[in-house]
Amino acid sequence: MNLQQVKVNLLEKKAEIESRLERTHKHIYHKDEPVSANFNEQIKQTENDELVRALEQEGREELRQINKALQRLDSDEYTLCTGCGGEIGEQRLLAIPYTDLCIECASAADS
Numbered sequence: 001m002n003l004q005q006v007k008v009n010l011l012e013k014k015a016e017i018e019s020r021l022e023r024t025h026k027h028i029y030h031k032d033e034p035v036s037a038n039f040n041e042q043i044k045q046t047e048n049d050e051l052v053r054a055l056e057q058e059g060r061e062e063l064r065q066i067n068k069a070l071q072r073l074d075s076d077e078y079t080l081c082t083g084c085g086g087e088i089g090e091q092r093l094l095a096i097p098y099t100d101l102c103i104e105c106a107s108a109a110d111s
């Protein structure tokens with residue numbers, strides 16, 4: 001499989017998540033806008049913050065997995081399963097480029 005293309009895809013995804021994290025971070029800490037003095041508006045903002053925080057968490061986890069995948073690409077272990085040492089399989093890597101488990105090990109981990 002074309003690992004160079006996989007790497008390009010991962011780097012693109014990484015840049016996308018990083019810019020998203022930057023936006024959510026700004027949103028959480030209200031760097032661009034002063035916190036509203038209106039009470040109802042504040043409540044709404046708080047609820048929104050929780051949502052954004054959850055998104056930020058999710059983004060950080062994705063970023064962690066992508067960085068791990070990029071390291072694996074550089075060490076030539078990218079296509080090998082960390083569970084059993086077998087080949088992960090091209091179709092699976094194309095579908096989930098940051099996975100480090102083959103389909104058997106992943107389904108074993110899920111159950």
Ligand SMILES: [Zn+2]
Nearest residue numbers: 081084102105
């Ligand atoms: Zn495996």
